[in-house]
Amino acid sequence: MDNTDGNGAGKAAALYLQEHELVLVTAESCTAGLIASRLASAPGAGRVLESAFVVYDPKAKHRHLGVKKATLERFNLTSEAVAVEMARGALSHSDANLAIANTGVADDTDAAIPAGTQCFAWAFRDGSRTQIFSETKRFNGDRNEIREAAADYALQQIAHYHRRFKA
Numbered sequence: 001m002d003n004t005d006g007n008g009a010g011k012a013a014a015l016y017l018q019e020h021e022l023v024l025v026t027a028e029s030c031t032a033g034l035i036a037s038r039l040a041s042a043p044g045a046g047r048v049l050e051s052a053f054v055v056y057d058p059k060a061k062h063r064h065l066g067v068k069k070a071t072l073e074r075f076n077l078t079s080e081a082v083a084v085e086m087a088r089g090a091l092s093h094s095d096a097n098l099a100i101a102n103t104g105v106a107d108d109t110d111a112a113i114p115a116g117t118q119c120f121a122w123a124f125r126d127g128s129r130t131q132i133f134s135e136t137k138r139f140n141g142d143r144n145e146i147r148e149a150a151a152d153y154a155l156q157q158i159a160h161y162h163r164r165f166k167a
Contacts, residue, residue, distance in 0.1 A: 010038035010045075013155035017048035020162060022098045022124075026052040027090035029077070029103040031120060031153040034151035050096040055086070061103075065089030076112070078104050080119045080134040087121035087132055098162075099123040100154050106143040116140055118150040122157065123145055133161045 017024060017039075026036045039045050053064055058077060061067040066089040067082055075081040086101035093094035104118035121134040135157075139149040 005042050007038055009152035010040075011042040011160055012094040013039055014042035014044055014048055015131065016159050016162075017098070018044055022158070022162065023048055023096045024098045024100060025050045025051050025090045025094040025096035027086035027099060027101040028054050029056055029061070029101075030050065031085070031102045031147050031154070032056065032105055032153045034147055035100055035102065035154050038155060051093050053086075053090055053093075061086060065093070076110075078110065078113045078117055078119055080136055081123065083119040083121035084123075084132050084134050087123035088130075091123045091125055091130065095131050097125045098158070100158070102150055102154055104146075104150065106146040114138060116146045118146070118153075120150075120154055120157070122154075122161040126165075131165050133164065 028035055033052055033054045036049060039049050055064055058072050062069060065086050067085040071081050071085055083101045083103050084128045087099040091099040101121040105113050105115055108115045116139045119136045121132055123130060123132040139146045
């Protein structure tokens with residue numbers, strides 16, 4: 001993959017989305033719009049990026065995406081459970097057929113969660129069938145290196161989870 005301009009993940013994702021007739025909505029916390037931004041900088045992004053929710057605050061996650069307060073209290077902001085609810089909420093508020101959600105910590109703001117911990121969810125919809133995949137990954141680096149790596153990772157995993165959805 002060509003990363004010479006720093007956006008190889010965005011270009012590759014845009015091509016994959018176009019080839020597979022996928023349209024993306026994002027629900028981003030820690031990445032704060034970087035996933036959508038990376039995709040938007042690729043040629044043809046207008047055909048594959050529907051919208052993006054940036055929901056940093058827990059109240060915004062609840063208000064805009066329907067993340068349950070009980071989920072936040074039980075699992076913490078940085079959890080796959082929250083990422084799954086964010087993806088489900090984004091998908092339900094859009095015409096997209098793919099949602100990517102991200103939540104995590106880029107620095108040492110939470111003593112219970114190591115810096116660089118990122119939780120993701122990929123939600124695919126085909127007619128009445130929806131399937132959500134989630135995972136947690138830890139990245140190294142400073143605050144912005146972690147956020148950039150998380151955004152790239154979210155885009156790079158689209159093909160992997162799409163193949164699982166189609167299987």
